[in-house]
Amino acid sequence: MTTTAIASTELTDLLEVLAKTRGFLRFTVQGLTDEQARLTPTASKLSLGGLIKHVRTVEEAWMRFAVGGAELMMGSVEQDWENGFRMLADETLEGLLKDYEETAAKTERLLGELDLNTAYPLPQAPWFEAGASWSVRKAAMHIIAETAQHSGHADIIRETIDGQKTMG
Template sequence: MTTQDKTITGERADLLQTLARHRGFLRQTVEGLTDEQAARRTTVSELCLGGLIKHVADVEQRWMWFAVGGAEAMWGEPGDWENRFRMLEGETLAGLLDAYEQVARRTDELVATLPDLDAAHPLPEAPWFEPGASWSVRRVLLHVIAETSQHAGHADIIREALDGAKTMG
């Protein structure tokens, strides 16, 4: 795998290739959709396809901030938690995909250049994290891969309910 003139091998290549594959599944799920379709909810949940793209980009970005600066960096920019799974007025699927691509490029560059995947930071305090636990950059990448994969599956269900297309089946 290459990232801007740097060949990445070994564990880093494996992690980035796996993440790229699941990003690709998610992008494939929204191919050919209009903005209206991408914003439509097809289940009882708040999830829509454009909102999932927006959410996964935000999650990846925030975890990469954590990887280099810890919990404080992760929450450094306020998030619109109420609307993180929705496409808002004025948002387009193309714009959300472009933003996701920018986040992906920054993640890939960061993983290529970080000196140590074992570098770790204490997790933010939250009921879903073990108190006092720390995550390494490696663990953060595994979490981002899992998050992306999980939401690619959600997107596949939403797309099938939207127009019958099965992107992962």
């Protein structure tokens, strides 16, 4: 198998897993009203609409990193962290899902164009090892992990709202 074929298979695998985790998250909110998507029925302050919004924001930030490193990532990182987890009164679930779909399409296009081996130093933050770098590949894997983690949060919130489960 050639290096190009291996890279293509790897990209296909990354995109398939990302699509699956996104699918779980989208499934979790199907059939909800905007009011239900704003509910915070668990011990946390998380809502389903807020999780969709947050996951989109994080994906966009990491894809900016994948394109140009920490400076590009941090250049427009959401300043209002708390509201980044909330579905605000002027937002609709339909609008948040549409925005998320646009982000997903852009991510898939960019990952198809970028070299997965390109690496950049991480931004300075207490949760990153000082001086560490991540490749585009690792940024893509982080997007998958972030989406999967929040899909689990969403599943618990949805089950609390009306008993629907994503799996099981």
